Amino acid sequence: VSGRAERLIALLPEAGVDAVLVTNIVNVRYLTGFTGSSALAVLGPGTRAFVTDFRYVERAADEVDPSYERRRARTDLIESIAEVLPIDPLRLGFEEGVVTVREHARLREVLPDRVELVAAGALVEQLRAVKEPEELEAIRAAASLADAALEQLLGQGLGGRTERELARTLDSLMLDLGAESPSFETIVAAGPHGALPHATPRDVEVRRGDMVVIDWGARLGGYCSDCTRTVSVGDPDPLAREVYELVLRAQLAALDAVRAGASTREVDATARGVIEAAGHAEHFGHGVGHGVGLDVHEAPRVSPRSDQPLQAGNVVTIEPGVYLPGELGVRIEDLVSVREDGCEILTSIPKQLTATD
Ligand code: ZN
Numbered sequence: 267v268s269g270r271a272e273r274l275i276a277l278l279p280e281a282g283v284d285a286v287l288v289t290n291i292v293n294v295r296y297l298t299g300f301t302g303s304s305a306l307a308v309l310g311p312g313t314r315a316f317v318t319d320f321r322y323v324e325r326a327a328d329e330v331d332p333s334y335e336r337r338r339a340r341t342d343l344i345e346s347i348a349e350v351l352p353i354d355p356l357r358l359g360f361e362e363g364v365v366t367v368r369e370h371a372r373l374r375e376v377l378p379d380r381v382e383l384v385a386a387g388a389l390v391e392q393l394r395a396v397k398e399p400e401e402l403e404a405i406r407a408a409a410s411l412a413d414a415a416l417e418q419l420l421g422q423g424l425g426g427r428t429e430r431e432l433a434r435t436l437d438s439l440m441l442d443l444g445a446e447s448p449s450f451e452t453i454v455a456a457g458p459h460g461a462l463p464h465a466t467p468r469d470v471e472v473r474r475g476d477m478v479v480i481d482w483g484a485r486l487g488g489y490c491s492d493c494t495r496t497v498s499v500g501d502p503d504p505l506a507r508e509v510y511e512l513v514l515r516a517q518l519a520a521l522d523a524v525r526a527g528a529s530t531r532e533v534d535a536t537a538r539g540v541i542e543a544a545g546h547a548e549h550f551g552h553g554v555g556h557g558v559g560l561d562v563h564e565a566p567r568v569s570p571r572s573d574q575p576l577q578a579g580n581v582v583t584i585e586p587g588v589y590l591p592g593e594l595g596v597r598i599e600d601l602v603s604v605r606e607d608g609c610e611i612l613t614s615i616p617k618q619l620t621a622t623d
């Protein structure tokens with residue numbers, strides 16, 4: 267975590283605040299190293315405070331970076347903030363996507379009048395979007411663990427097993443290989459069910475001729491992976507083959523567009539253009555990708571509604587899909603790390619359409 271507090275504090279003047287209150291627990295972890303579920307941090311030029319409750323005092327002593335002054339909250343965390351703030355008038359930033367209306371009211375109630383509360387965007391998320399080498403290493407390890415689990419699952423054959431059983435088996439394969447957990451709820455969706463981008467696995471058997479969308483990831487060392495493969499059980503029919511080749515072309519084109527400086531909107535448009543040109547514009551409703559790190563969905567978004575330059579060190583997914591209601595869905599997703607001259611693909615599972623058992 268070393269260097270992260272300094273980088274955050276350097277962003278404060280531009281955000282128009284003297285100090286920032288960090289209450290998102292993942293952001294607290296990123297800054298301090300604390301892995302428990304209840305804590306907050308206050309950071310400013312002369313302030314680096316960490317507050318947790320009695321349950322986590324020992325864990326905090328082990329984990330929290332020694333540069334933080336550690337406090338145990340007497341009652342609730344928010345009430346303790348006043349104790350760690352400097353005594354001068356203060357513009358205190360809060361994480362505007364995190365603090366609820368109720369928490370804001372409570373803050374106003376417990377903080378003295380000299381403290382002005384200011385919405386301060388998503389500063390820590392901005393830092394988290396650019397991975398340090400060790401973070402990249404952790405994500406790479408999570409991705410290769412997840413790959414190994416899928417290879418084992420595919421080796422067992424999919425036909426005749428239910429979506430739910432396949433998803434649960436994939437989860438336990440990841441756990442057996444050392445994952446802390448799946449990084450999100452595993453998707454296994456066969457045939458027409460694959461046309462739902464966020465399908466929940468059903469107690470329905472996978473049959474020969476089904477295209478099966480498998481979207482899965484592992485969490486390792488706190489970091490997530492995220493990948494999707496669509497496989498054909500038995501020989502794919504001509505429509506399945508056509509849609510698959512289209513999605514693959516879109517995915518390869520977008521991967522090719524990824525490099526530092528490329529706009530997120532342009533990368534999205536690259537994949538979208540391929541799919542639109544084939545007449546399937548209305549069958550691709552989601553953004554082409556998202557950042558991945560301590561959270562499986564984080565900055566930067568790669569979608570028509572986001573427009574920012576990719577930076578070296580971003581880790582994003584590239585996952586176009588075509589979803590034909592009542593027929594089938596195909597999504598192909600890789601996890602990549604952005605480099606100055608292109609990207610490194612962190613997924614190793616092949617992408618040519620293969621018929622599995
Ligand atoms: Zn995914």
Ligand code: ZN
Nearest residue numbers: 492583585599
């Ligand atoms: Zn994803």
